Amino acid sequence: MIGIDNALNIINENIKKLTLEKKDILSCLNKTLAEDIYSKDDLPPFDKSAMDGYAIKSEDTRNCGAENAAEFDVKGSIKAGDYCEDELKPGEAFKIMTGAPLPKGADAVIEIEKVEVKGNILKVSQAVNKDNNVIKLGEETKAGELVLNRGRIIRPVEVGLLASLGYGFVHVYKSPTIALIITGDELVGIDSKFERGKIRNSNEYSLKALIKNLGAKALSMGVVKDDKDNLREKIKYALKNADIVVSSGGASVGDYDFVDDILKEIRADIKFTSVAIKPGKPVTFATYKEKLFFSLPGNPLSLITTFEELVKPAIEKMMGRQIKNKEIFPVILAEDFKAKAGRKKYVFVKIKKDNNKYYAYKTGSQCSNHLKTMSKSNGIIIIPEECGNVKAGKILSGKFIFK
Amino acid sequence: MIGIDNALNIINENIKKLTLEKKDILSCLNKTLAEDIYSKDDLPPFDKSAMDGYAIKSEDTRNCGAENAAEFDVKGSIKAGDYCEDELKPGEAFKIMTGAPLPKGADAVIEIEKVEVKGNILKVSQAVNKDNNVIKLGEETKAGELVLNRGRIIRPVEVGLLASLGYGFVHVYKSPTIALIITGDELVGIDSKFERGKIRNSNEYSLKALIKNLGAKALSMGVVKDDKDNLREKIKYALKNADIVVSSGGASVGDYDFVDDILKEIRADIKFTSVAIKPGKPVTFATYKEKLFFSLPGNPLSLITTFEELVKPAIEKMMGRQIKNKEIFPVILAEDFKAKAGRKKYVFVKIKKDNNKYYAYKTGSQCSNHLKTMSKSNGIIIIPEECGNVKAGKILSGKFIFK
Incomplete structure (x- = not known):
């Protein structure tokens, strides 16, 4: 029996090849x-206006003030998406x-709020600095600049950013x-x-949902009869x-023996x-060529716990994330919680x-x-191996589940 | 101009009908x-064993101890999934x-670890309590018991739980x-x-990604020309x-006028x-019959911010969640942060x-x-309306984004 950190290290070391795809x-x-x-x-690919207003030469306003307005001829109007061929001359806007x-x-x-306009005449009563309300060419991003690093998780903003950079397809892990083999x-x-003697197959559904939430794909072989030859064929096909x-x-010991055999x-x-x-003690982890094999317990809580703790990190690593x-x-x-000493125990709780x-x-x-x-x-709280029963008020480590 | 809490209240009040579907x-x-x-x-639908071991009558072990073992005839073996027709008699296991x-x-x-077995004879050297290692019929759930309430979000464990209860289909919101109308x-x-004068349409991608992450459906009308008749037709179709x-x-004021007109x-x-x-000031919210209309700013950051703050809660409410x-x-x-007083300002930061x-x-x-x-x-930090520049060390409210 090994500790969970040790188990995670072993899993981590055995994921060797990550596959790329362009999507x-x-x-x-x-x-x-x-x-x-x-x-x-x-x-932006050009100097652009950050405001609705009037484009001018800043030097035309150098001596402006409340008592000393400058006047401009308004030559026309430029909308977003337009391109103006004319060159602005002194005194024009x-x-x-x-x-x-x-x-x-x-x-x-x-800005439009700071001027007076009469017909075609614009009146400016203040000095305007160069580059005022101008987003300069290349101010957001320079050509050749590294914008996103390999390893970044693509959130909605990165989707938008990639679109703004003209990338319709990129490589991801x-x-x-x-x-899934359910026995x-x-x-x-x-x-x-x-x-009589039967219960419903819930594990296949829990596993499919856990896998779906990770954005991975499930290939379910359904419930496989506890027959060694049959199981061997299914395992080979799955690998x-x-x-x-x-x-x-x-739930029986015999089943695990089949798989391990x-x-x-x-x-x-x-x-x-x-x-x-606990829950979850009997977990087998094996590699076969570059494939990973996890044999998890059949009890629903043990299954979900061991999946979350051991399989999910492996899936995430394969998807290019850090374990x-x-x-x-x-x-x-x-409240008081009961536990037996001797095994690290996860207790499901409302936090x-x-x-x-x-x-x-x-x-x-x-x-x-x-x-x-x-x-x-x-969430869960973790009762350490050495602890037995624990009293209300005691502080333990906890974490949220399904987050 | 209204505050964000007030805006959210107005949106909340105007979502009247939630639609159900069975999936x-x-x-x-x-x-x-x-x-x-x-x-x-x-x-479980029957008394079942929680362990690998031997099923017995507890009263047969009443006087057992290290010096005083009880012996049992082992009549057979019961695997999970089996059903035993025989009735156990005193002295049998x-x-x-x-x-x-x-x-x-x-x-x-x-438990198997606590007994001695020789051939067909089982030796027990301790008293065993009634119901020891037995999960009683109905112990997990009783017939007729309310197990999940309307309003619960279905996580992987709830998918498993529903499967265990025999529900293949349920009603959800x-x-x-x-x-999406991008102008x-x-x-x-x-x-x-x-x-010349053009930039790439990133907003459609950001919005589609935001909607996809919420599990909702996008119906994109693509980039719609800033032409009032055309826009009117597209708005009617969308509604x-x-x-x-x-x-x-x-980005121009004129465009908003079209939509509002x-x-x-x-x-x-x-x-x-x-x-x-800020970013995001110009946001129009309107209702048309039971449909909601949000006109968001075209600047990418303002768009994503106003979507997250105002549209996302509306989508979540329609999906049966609380705003x-x-x-x-x-x-x-x-570090020091700059801001102008007069408008609540969201600043994007690394927390x-x-x-x-x-x-x-x-x-x-x-x-x-x-x-x-x-x-x-x-994440973002929120610089209150009354604040101007803020110095390193100051404590403000913050939250994570995209979580």
Whole structure:
């Protein structure tokens, strides 16, 4: 049995090859950029007005004041999207809209609110500085400038930024495909009537939803009969057609043995078979060529916990992200919690913030089958290995789940 | 000009009808449940073993101890998924796997690690309590119990929980369709060569990405010529075919006039035309029958800010969520920041956590065109209306963006 940090290090070391793909920028949303992005142009590509106003030569206003107005001939009007061919001469002005390019010869814009206009005559009663209300050519971005680094996660603003730079397609790290093998002869489809001794197959749905939320692809092999030959074929198929294989064991020890036996037979490299977290102790991690194999427990809470703690970081790393632990913060127990010493224990709780402190409340039985408990929870607290029962008021480490 | 809280209240009041749809549970991920979910069964549907061990009658071990072992005939083995027809008699035991149903007559399970077995004879040297290692019928959930309330957001665990309850389809609030009308004669497609006076249309991409991240649907009308008749037709079409219409103004004042003029002509109910935030001041919000109309500024930063602050809450409310402000927390300025008094100002910053405190760092020009600045930012700080320049060390309110 190894600790979770150790397990994560081993997983991290065994992800060797990241695959790239070129996609249209909207499909790249929430993926990780796999190339450096340079600007192809100076942006804006021309001196432009930041305001609605009048484009003038600033030197024409050098001696202006309340008592000493300068007058200009308004030669015309420039809208955003227009381009003015005329060159501005001393004593001339153009009406100009926000975003419109300055006419040649102009070097400043005075806001519409600060002038007087009578017919074609503009009156300016203050000195205007050079570049006033002008966004200069290349002020936002210079041609050749590195704008986005490889490794950046593409949020909506980066989609917009890439569009503004004229990139319709970029390279991102490809989302892995995760094959799902659900074992357990006790499982029936969710639309089936119960037969005696059976329960519904919820794990396939939880896993598909977890994978969907990561932006990765699930390849589900459905519920696979606990028959070694059948299971071996399914595992081989999964290893061939996916980047990661996740099996969810039936609840019995025998099932895990099948999976581990098959992994040995096909000469997969088994890295560990047990991790010191509760819920979730029996977890096998193996590699086969460059593929990863996770055998997770069949109990719903253990399954979701081990997926979140071990498989999700592997998927994220394959998608070009850093493996890092979720933010852990101090949580005050609002109630007493029971635990056995000897294994690090995750307890699902409702974390509430009050007066800038976090408090943990019970959400129900921590028995591995209680999805209802997990559903009431928004976080976990971590009871250390050496602790037994813990009292209200004690401060432990906690984190949010599904964030 | 109205304040942002007031604007949000007005938007909130004007969302009247939420639409429901029935979808398969995986498609419901991250949507809001629109019905109460009751359990159809007692779960588990039978007394089941929580451990690999031996099912026995607890009373057979009443006087057991290290010196006084009880012996049992092992009658067979029950795997998860099996159902045992035989009734256990005193002095008998069944080997039982985790998740398997207890045979009739058994009321406890003793773990495999705590017994001795020789051939068919099981030796137990300790008293075993009734219900030891037994998950009782209905212990997880009772038939008829309310398990999930209307209004719950469906996370992966809720998908699993619904599956475990036998719900393949549930009612959720339907995601709205948001029509996009991008105006601005200065805009060219992102694959086009620049002509003089033009810039690329990035707003359509930012908006589509923002909408995609909310799980809503975009209906883009593309770049619409600044021609009143054309714009009127597009606005009418959008109001007919979408739940919310978002127009992104060209940068000039004239463009906003067109939109507001048309809204008046078609007798839309204009609720406000300006909100006291920077970037983003000119925002028109109107209703037309039960549809919402937002006219947002064309500058990329203003557009994204006003979408996040005003349109996103409206979309979320339509999806059955509560309109609430993002979590605001105290942020210490790591540098001096400049601002003009008179308008609440959002400054895009990099917020870093150090020693449990948050610090704000500059990310570049706050000019409304600088998507690059926003791309370097992970949060904003709010400089109050009455403040001018603010010094390093001052504590302001901040929040994360895109979270």
